[in-house]
Amino acid sequence: MLTVTSDEARTAEDVTERTGSAATPGAVAVIGTGVIALGWIALFAAAGYEVRISSTRPDAEEHVREALALYADSLPQGALPLQKLTERLVFTPDVESAVTGVEAVQENALEDLELKQALFARIAAAAPADALLLSSTSTLLPDDLGALLPEPGRVVVGHPFNPPHIVPLVEVVAGEQAEAGLIERVVAFYRELGKVPVVLRRAVPGFVANRLQSALLRESIHLVREGVVTVDELDAVVTSSIGPRWAVVGPFRAFHLAGGPGGLRHWLEHLGKGLELSWTGLGNPPVDRATVDLLLEQVDASFGTEPYRSLAARRDVEQNAVIAAVAAARAEQE
Amino acid sequence: MLTVTSDEARTAEDVTERTGSAATPGAVAVIGTGVIALGWIALFAAAGYEVRISSTRPDAEEHVREALALYADSLPQGALPLQKLTERLVFTPDVESAVTGVEAVQENALEDLELKQALFARIAAAAPADALLLSSTSTLLPDDLGALLPEPGRVVVGHPFNPPHIVPLVEVVAGEQAEAGLIERVVAFYRELGKVPVVLRRAVPGFVANRLQSALLRESIHLVREGVVTVDELDAVVTSSIGPRWAVVGPFRAFHLAGGPGGLRHWLEHLGKGLELSWTGLGNPPVDRATVDLLLEQVDASFGTEPYRSLAARRDVEQNAVIAAVAAARAEQE
Numbered sequence: 165m166l167t168v169t170s171d172e173a174r175t176a177e178d179v180t181e182r183t184g185s186a187a188t189p190g191a192v193a194v195i196g197t198g199v200i201a202l203g204w205i206a207l208f209a210a211a212g213y214e215v216r217i218s219s220t221r222p223d224a225e226e227h228v229r230e231a232l233a234l235y236a237d238s239l240p241q242g243a244l245p246l247q248k249l250t251e252r253l254v255f256t257p258d259v260e261s262a263v264t265g266v267e268a269v270q271e272n273a274l275e276d277l278e279l280k281q282a283l284f285a286r287i288a289a290a291a292p293a294d295a296l297l298l299s300s301t302s303t304l305l306p307d308d309l310g311a312l313l314p315e316p317g318r319v320v321v322g323h324p325f326n327p328p329h330i331v332p333l334v335e336v337v338a339g340e341q342a343e344a345g346l347i348e349r350v351v352a353f354y355r356e357l358g359k360v361p362v363v364l365r366r367a368v369p370g371f372v373a374n375r376l377q378s379a380l381l382r383e384s385i386h387l388v389r390e391g392v393v394t395v396d397e398l399d400a401v402v403t404s405s406i407g408p409r410w411a412v413v414g415p416f417r418a419f420h421l422a423g424g425p426g427g428l429r430h431w432l433e434h435l436g437k438g439l440e441l442s443w444t445g446l447g448n449p450p451v452d453r454a455t456v457d458l459l460l461e462q463v464d465a466s467f468g469t470e471p472y473r474s475l476a477a478r479r480d481v482e483q484n485a486v487i488a489a490v491a492a493a494r495a496e497q498e
Numbered sequence: 499m500l501t502v503t504s505d506e507a508r509t510a511e512d513v514t515e516r517t518g519s520a521a522t523p524g525a526v527a528v529i530g531t532g533v534i535a536l537g538w539i540a541l542f543a544a545a546g547y548e549v550r551i552s553s554t555r556p557d558a559e560e561h562v563r564e565a566l567a568l569y570a571d572s573l574p575q576g577a578l579p580l581q582k583l584t585e586r587l588v589f590t591p592d593v594e595s596a597v598t599g600v601e602a603v604q605e606n607a608l609e610d611l612e613l614k615q616a617l618f619a620r621i622a623a624a625a626p627a628d629a630l631l632l633s634s635t636s637t638l639l640p641d642d643l644g645a646l647l648p649e650p651g652r653v654v655v656g657h658p659f660n661p662p663h664i665v666p667l668v669e670v671v672a673g674e675q676a677e678a679g680l681i682e683r684v685v686a687f688y689r690e691l692g693k694v695p696v697v698l699r700r701a702v703p704g705f706v707a708n709r710l711q712s713a714l715l716r717e718s719i720h721l722v723r724e725g726v727v728t729v730d731e732l733d734a735v736v737t738s739s740i741g742p743r744w745a746v747v748g749p750f751r752a753f754h755l756a757g758g759p760g761g762l763r764h765w766l767e768h769l770g771k772g773l774e775l776s777w778t779g780l781g782n783p784p785v786d787r788a789t790v791d792l793l794l795e796q797v798d799a800s801f802g803t804e805p806y807r808s809l810a811a812r813r814d815v816e817q818n819a820v821i822a823a824v825a826a827a828r829a830e831q832e
Binding site for chain 2: 199325326331332333335360362363364365366368369370372373375376377378379380381382383384387390391392393394395396397398399400401402403404405406407408409410411412413414415416417418419420421422424425427428429432433439440442443445446448450451456459460463467468472473475476478479481482483485486487488489490492493494496497
């Protein structure tokens with residue numbers, strides 16, 4: 165469409181391609197081809213980015229194509245032809261060529277601090293000075309990840325949820341030395357992808373959502389061990405009550421509404437009085453062999469017999485339906 | 499429509515009306531007119547029951563009509579004309595006349611054991627011998643509630659979630675002396691109403707869903723106190739990740755899928771190793787004046803300024819949309 169008539173024009177076009185914009189996304193690099201990396205690849209490709217994939221797997225190309233074939237039907241934007249996604253992929257032999265000229269790098273290597281530190285040092289040396297250096301880590305802290313860089317504050321955690329091409333949240337966690345403006349650029353980058361970035365005010369191990377999941381799982385395992393419900397019944401309790409509730413209002417809004425017109429003030433001052441006391445009754449189960457065996461026995465007798473792919477595909481279709489339903493209900497009310 | 503020609507026929511018709519069926523619901527009694535009672539009234543009236551309401555409020559009739567006017571648009575069946583609901587209500591001066599001839603009694607009195615015990619003794623004396631005696635209590639146990647009855651096992655907890663006309667779950671908790679068959683009748687009764695009854699295998703304080711909520715709230719308050727996120731940001735984390743996830747798959751299915759094709763077995767044996775250790779890092783905040791003030795200050799600066807009615811109405815519309823979306827996605831996949 166655009167006729168290039170001079171070197172100057174070519175350069176301008178190249179720059180546009182590299183840095184991208186809402187209209188013309190440029191290139192991004194994805195390090196790794198594990199489950200989380202695959203979700204990011206689907207998401208970036210669906211958004212129109214050239215996706216440079218750096219993987220040590222000899223069969224990386226086939227492996228990614230297979231996953232995208234599964235994901236192509238459950239993209240938040242709606243189904244996309246597989247070809248539209250795969251034509252945007254570039255497999256590179258090494259990290260340096262993957263990150264050259266990209267807008268952003270999303271790293272998904274093993275949760276090994278030394279490995280990630282060395283990786284980010286190589287990435288920072290080869291990527292553009294203004295490229296976003298993002299890590300999908302769920303356990304490591306940004307200051308540690310950037311420790312070997314000339315500017316350690318450049319590495320920012322962008323922690324997604326499984327599956328990343330569907331679940332909206334990205335927890336954004338910057339280090340103490342992060343430059344002013346960097347967090348805003350990271351937020352804008354994820355928002356343009358259709359994600360919901362939430363910036364943590366300070367880094368804590370496990371960040372926020374996984375700590376909340378962990379707290380709920382602890383009590384769930386306790387109740388199964390105590391014989392109050394099976395894993396199946398516990399799942400049914402959640403999907404028919406607090407799950408749909410929390411898809412719509414978070415816990416603070418939920419308890420605010422539980423207080424009636426008096427809100428959280430009324431709830432905390434009247435109904436919430438026993439809160440601290442009630443916490444003393446919550447469980448703290450051991451995760452020993454007997455506990456694991458009990459859980460697995462109940463899982464094997466139920467949904468454990470269904471193949472992973474069909475369980476995952478059903479979850480994805482329903483997950484998208486929930487997210488779309490909330491968005492539609494909100495749009496209608498505005 | 500039916501011409502009554504003999505006393506025998508009258509009796510037969512009365513019995514049909516009283517015991518009801520899928521086609522012709524009979525009468526139910528609702529004790530109380532608090533928030534939970536109002537949800538049950540809407541639910542029973544929408545399902546076609548004659549609803550006998552026993553309340554000590556002098557303005558009970560006006561109070562119930564006002565609430566139903568608010569609920570009429572957000573019934574799971576879709577909007578119903580207010581008149582359709584209110585024409586099915588009967589306000590009675592006392593508990594005995596409310597429960598005479600009903601299929602079921604749903605009690606929603608204050609959470610005061612002695613009061614409820616005395617109430618159930620009166621209810622049991624006046625209601626049909628086969629009427630279901632159900633309590634909405636969230637804190638008391640069925641054996642205690644039925645203690646003054648000739649058959650203490652008759653009282654069964656049917657604990658709903660706010661708002662009861664929308665959230666599907668009813669936790670069914672029977673006492674040790676509950677007769678065989680009674681639990682099945684309670685489950686059938688709630689299922690016919692469109693609810694999702696889950697029978698607890700044994701009674702524990704707080705039952706299941708509120709214990710899970712409490713566990714999540716404890717960590718939520720901890721993270722706000724630690725300055726990691728505000729109440730608003732915490733709510734955003736939940737509604738954009740674990741909320742929509744748990745609307746679709748409960749925690750055990752979620753972690754089973756997080757394990758990939760190896761399932762929960764793989765997850766527990768590899769990724770779950772640090773589970774017990776991670777629990778030691780979770781918070782156990784005091785709910786003191788400073789904590790309450792911090793939470794209320796953040797709520798007041800945010801959603802706390804929105805009127806209760808509009809917040810609640812939005813929640814209800816979105817909640818129904820989520821539940822309908824999951825049901826539709828499941829139906830489509832079957």
